[in-house]
Amino acid sequence: MKNQKTYSLPVSPFAWLCAIMLLCCSFGKLHAQAVKTTAPVKKDTSKIKDTTAAAPGVKKTSYVKNTFEGNYLIDEQTVMVPIKGTFEFDIQHRFGTVEHGTTDLFGIFASATMRLGFSYVPVNNLQIGFGGTNEKMQVDGNVKYALLKQTKSGSMPVSITYYGDVAADTRKKDNTTLFVSTSDRFSYFNQILIARKFSDALSIQAGPNLSHFNNLQGYLDASGNVMPILKNDNFGISFSGRFKISDESALIANYDQPLTQNPANNPHPNLSFGIEMKTSGHDFEIFVGNYSSLIPQNNFVYNQNDFKKGQFLIGFNISRLWNF
Amino acid sequence: MLVATVMTVGIMSVAFTIDQQQKPWPVPDKDAKTANPVKSSKETIAAGKALYSLHCASCHGKAGLGDGNKAAQLKTQPQDMSKSDVQSQADGALFYKISEGRDDMPSFKKKIPDAEDIWSLVNYVRTLKK
Numbered sequence: 001m002k003n004q005k006t007y008s009l010p011v012s013p014f015a016w017l018c019a020i021m022l023l024c025c026s027f028g029k030l031h032a033q034a035v036k037t038t039a040p041v042k043k044d045t046s047k048i049k050d051t052t053a054a055a056p057g058v059k060k061t062s063y064v065k066n067t068f069e070g071n072y073l074i075d076e077q078t079v080m081v082p083i084k085g086t087f088e089f090d091i092q093h094r095f096g097t098v099e100h101g102t103t104d105l106f107g108i109f110a111s112a113t114m115r116l117g118f119s120y121v122p123v124n125n126l127q128i129g130f131g132g133t134n135e136k137m138q139v140d141g142n143v144k145y146a147l148l149k150q151t152k153s154g155s156m157p158v159s160i161t162y163y164g165d166v167a168a169d170t171r172k173k174d175n176t177t178l179f180v181s182t183s184d185r186f187s188y189f190n191q192i193l194i195a196r197k198f199s200d201a202l203s204i205q206a207g208p209n210l211s212h213f214n215n216l217q218g219y220l221d222a223s224g225n226v227m228p229i230l231k232n233d234n235f236g237i238s239f240s241g242r243f244k245i246s247d248e249s250a251l252i253a254n255y256d257q258p259l260t261q262n263p264a265n266n267p268h269p270n271l272s273f274g275i276e277m278k279t280s281g282h283d284f285e286i287f288v289g290n291y292s293s294l295i296p297q298n299n300f301v302y303n304q305n306d307f308k309k310g311q312f313l314i315g316f317n318i319s320r321l322w323n324f
Numbered sequence: 325m326l327v328a329t330v331m332t333v334g335i336m337s338v339a340f341t342i343d344q345q346q347k348p349w350p351v352p353d354k355d356a357k358t359a360n361p362v363k364s365s366k367e368t369i370a371a372g373k374a375l376y377s378l379h380c381a382s383c384h385g386k387a388g389l390g391d392g393n394k395a396a397q398l399k400t401q402p403q404d405m406s407k408s409d410v411q412s413q414a415d416g417a418l419f420y421k422i423s424e425g426r427d428d429m430p431s432f433k434k435k436i437p438d439a440e441d442i443w444s445l446v447n448y449v450r451t452l453k454k
Contacts (some may be wrong), residue, residue: 066439083437116450200370227428247377280435323434 030199048249057075064150067159067197068205070128070283071144072317073240074254074272075291075299076207079161079195081146084124087322089268090117090131092294093156097305107313115294119144133294140167140295150197161193163207167295184215189297191238207238211297231307234260236265236300250276252285258300283319288312327438329440338436347400349388349426358416362451375441379432388452406454418446 003115071088082088096110104110117131117140126148132139137260142165150159169185171177179185188211195205211234239254245251256270274287288317292313305311362368377386383398383438385391389404395402410418422442425431436442 065438081432085434200374233403247374279382 032033033111037150045189046118062152064159064197067150067195067203069150069250069276069278070319070321071251071274072204072283072285072288072319073242074274074285074287074315074317075256075270075296076205076238076240076254077144077161077163077191077193078220078240079146079159079193079205081125081127081144081161081322082121085324087130087324088117089121090115090319091318092117092315093317094292095313097292097311097313098288113294115263117210119183119290131238131294134168135295135298136170138167138295138298140165143261150195157255158196159196161195163189163193165189165296168295178215178217180215186214187295187297188212189295189300191296195240202265203237203242205240207240209236209238209296209300210234210238211300213297213301229264230262230301234262234297235260236260236302248278248307250278252287254289256291256300258303265304266302267299268306270299270303270305271307281321283317283321285317286314287316288314333386333390349421351413351420355420356414356417356421360419360443360446362414362440362447364447368444369451371436372446373446373447374434376448379435383428385398386414388449398428402428404451405449411453417445419443420450422446 043258044299050322066080071077071080071082072090072092086103092115094113096104096107096112098106113133113135115131115133117129119127119129119142121127128142129144130139130141130193143165143167144161146159146161148156148160150156165188166189167189169177169179169187172177189209191207191209193205193207195203197203206319213232214229214311216230216232222228236256236258238254239256241252243251243267251273252275253273255272258267258269268290272287272289272291274285274289277284278287288310290307291299291303292305293299293302305313365406376384376388378387381392382394383389383392383402384405385395385402390402390404392402405411418437419442421429421434423431423433432442436445
């Protein structure tokens with residue numbers, strides 16, 4: 001009889017499975033214990049900037065914060081200049097007027113104006129920006145500087161900021177445009193913004209301004225002289241308000257009043273109101289108003305939407321902020 | 325045999341995961357020992373609450389329970405600030421973590437550059453304790 005060698009597992013398959021299960025459980029537990037018993041790493045703190053200590057003997061001026069939530073309050077700028085290093089991207093949109101009702105869904109499906117804008121704060125209190133709008137294919141450059149800031153002590157009761165922009169009509173010259181020379185394409189806007197934060201909830205702002213157009217349409221009188229329809233320089237003033245209803249939301253309102261009397265086609269004032277919602281990186285505003293342009297001088301000189309006739313339009317502003 | 329196989333596969337699928345809340349976050353001694361220079365008061369807590377609502381609630385939740393609407397998208401579970409894991413840490417440690425950030429937790433020292441504001445935020449976090 002031959003001696004047959006046989007080979008077999010020393011334990012059953014079931015036992016092997018149990019062993020694998022126990023091994024997996026043990027491995028997970030041991031790994032967690034390894035993490036727990038690792039000594040905390042001492043980091044070299046010599047290069048970590050101490051953000052807590054003020055210089056000895058220096059009294060730091062304490063300014064009122066968040067007079068407004070962002071750069072825009074519907075059609076107006078606010079006194080706020082974001083902190084140094086902030087880069088902002090703005091999307092602004094104004095739909096058609098609501099007077100046609102459901103025919104164009106209250107202006108939402110009518111022709112619209114929109115602007116894409118960018119701004120950056122390279123040094124404290126100074127913001128520079130540029131943008132483009134589909135209205136007459138204008139491009140604009142702007143600057144904003146916080147001249148004075150309201151203090152908590154009351155020694156400075158208001159914040160005062162300068163805002164200015166220059167816009168250029170970049171359309172090709174044709175029989176509908178008024179360009180003779182390049183300078184005819186330019187218009188300018190200068191504004192002083194004065195605001196006070198009355199409480200955590202309420203802030204009010206006033207903004208006298210001056211709009212200038214290098215070139216405007218005129219007409220020939222009986223003697224053949226060129227006469228103006230609108231003046232090249234137009235003064236105006238805006239009033240804006242924000243009332244917070246929660247930490248992230250606020251009711252906002254604007255009233256803009258042109259002041260200069262023109263020979264004809266005097267612009268109408270603007271009344272707008274809406275809601276603002278802010279998050280860590282975004283600022284949203286949705287509102288109704290009369291101003292359809294996204295270049296302020298166009299609104300103050302050319303607006304023909306009359307709120308007394310119900311010529312309102314829906315609009316929104318979206319801002320996205322990054323801190324570099 | 326089938327039951328044992330299913331149990332094995334189930335246990336193996338979770339065995340190698342690490343509980344993210346247990347991952348330690350060392351704080352330099354100097355920062356951990358820094359005292360809070362902003363006294364806790366109605367005003368500073370209100371200031372901290374406003375900042376919390378704006379910057380923190382989306383991940384940490386309105387009551388600080390780690391249940392914000394963005395929490396599910398994160399790799400790291402946001403800390404439950406009502407628990408002793410957070411409340412037992414010194415003010416300086418909380419200040420450091422808010423300023424410096426780590427992984428899914430952003431650094432806020434540029435977005436909130438004023439140290440007084442971050443200390444006020446720490447004062448508000450203390451009110452979330454259960």
